[in-house]
Amino acid sequence: MKKERILVTGGTGYIGSHTVVELQEAGYSVVIIDNLSNSNADVIDGIERITGVRPDFVEGDCTDIAVLSKLFTDYPDIKGIINFAASKAVGESMHKPILYYRNNLNTLLNLLDLMGPNGVKGIVFSSSCTVYGEPDENPVTEAAPIKKATSPYGNTKQISEEIITDVINAGAPFKSVILRYFNPVGAHPSAEIGELPNGVPQNLIPYLTQTAIGIRKELSVFGDDYNTPDGSCIRDYINVVDLAKAHVIAVERMLTDKTEDKIEIFNLGTGNGVSVLELIHTFEEATGVKVPHKIVGRRAGDIEKVWADPAYANEVLGWKATSSLADTMRSAWAWQQKLRERGIM
Numbered sequence: 001m002k003k004e005r006i007l008v009t010g011g012t013g014y015i016g017s018h019t020v021v022e023l024q025e026a027g028y029s030v031v032i033i034d035n036l037s038n039s040n041a042d043v044i045d046g047i048e049r050i051t052g053v054r055p056d057f058v059e060g061d062c063t064d065i066a067v068l069s070k071l072f073t074d075y076p077d078i079k080g081i082i083n084f085a086a087s088k089a090v091g092e093s094m095h096k097p098i099l100y101y102r103n104n105l106n107t108l109l110n111l112l113d114l115m116g117p118n119g120v121k122g123i124v125f126s127s128s129c130t131v132y133g134e135p136d137e138n139p140v141t142e143a144a145p146i147k148k149a150t151s152p153y154g155n156t157k158q159i160s161e162e163i164i165t166d167v168i169n170a171g172a173p174f175k176s177v178i179l180r181y182f183n184p185v186g187a188h189p190s191a192e193i194g195e196l197p198n199g200v201p202q203n204l205i206p207y208l209t210q211t212a213i214g215i216r217k218e219l220s221v222f223g224d225d226y227n228t229p230d231g232s233c234i235r236d237y238i239n240v241v242d243l244a245k246a247h248v249i250a251v252e253r254m255l256t257d258k259t260e261d262k263i264e265i266f267n268l269g270t271g272n273g274v275s276v277l278e279l280i281h282t283f284e285e286a287t288g289v290k291v292p293h294k295i296v297g298r299r300a301g302d303i304e305k306v307w308a309d310p311a312y313a314n315e316v317l318g319w320k321a322t323s324s325l326a327d328t329m330r331s332a333w334a335w336q337q338k339l340r341e342r343g344i345m
Ligand code: NAD
Pocket: 009, 010, 011, 012, 013, 014, 015, 016, 033, 034, 035, 036, 037, 038, 039, 040, 060, 061, 062, 063, 083, 084, 085, 086, 087, 088, 103, 107, 126, 127, 128, 129, 181, 182, 183, 184
């Protein structure tokens, strides 16, 4: 039996597209809205090839409330939202703060404004481990203090969490599950979808795979003078399909009233901290392909080290990241090679 319809904002993007696959495979109907500012509509073909179902797609900007209002009129059956639409590059946000505040906050405000009148029961929000700032202790639990954000991007996630909390505490007739992702990497095992940002990649893995295949000359490692064993930054790299599956569980909890509170917050990570240099070596060992790289200066806004304690999500959601980092690196490489085969990159 078909389940409810879910609105996925930013659904042609990296995490959004993998989540649409998992939602459709779990029986949900999906409508995507995306302005294609950091993705391509061809992603929808990839989703259809994997699932056999073509999700509905609206090209539009979530900062435009008239566009969203029309979408809710056209799809009166939307019962849940997953809000991926946002600008997401930590470094870029240091140079373009207005873009980040406007895009990320106006999108969220518009959705929250329209949910009640349109009978939407819940919203899953893509938050980030950047809300912890530079944590005092690793691994980080959800109870760790929210410290001053190191970038405007991180600040938009902190403010977004506060906005959701204020709106729900003011009596809004819906729920929210806030998911704090650590660093999603890799691609769908079919290599039909993966990470393909527009322009020069800002994130480590797409830059790394584009270097490995020869599109970029060398990967810059931003800093080797951090207080870490090899001097490069440490993150918790989580497989994107593992991450996507957690969204289906979150949606199910909201729509079947299984949530324990009107707002729930979960860390989504593996629990393992991996340095940039270790990640490069894992990629090289897993694929047999060398990645030319050089050490350069630190990138403004970067956090030194952060990794998750995922125990709360493991227990309450019954969810766990299971993919190995080597398999995840192989999936990222298979995707990059598929793009080459298709003449895209
Ligand atoms: P992405 O850039 O691949 O996907 C975001 C999508 O949203 C893109 O397709 C983009 O075109 C679209 N978009 C942006 N602004 C929009 C707007 N105003 N209206 C409509 N569409 C818009 O990014 P992603 O990696 O898939 O990230 C998804 C979400 O997860 C973001 O909110 C991001 O901040 C968050 N997040 C990402 C990471 C990560 O490392 N990738 C980590 C933590 C949190």
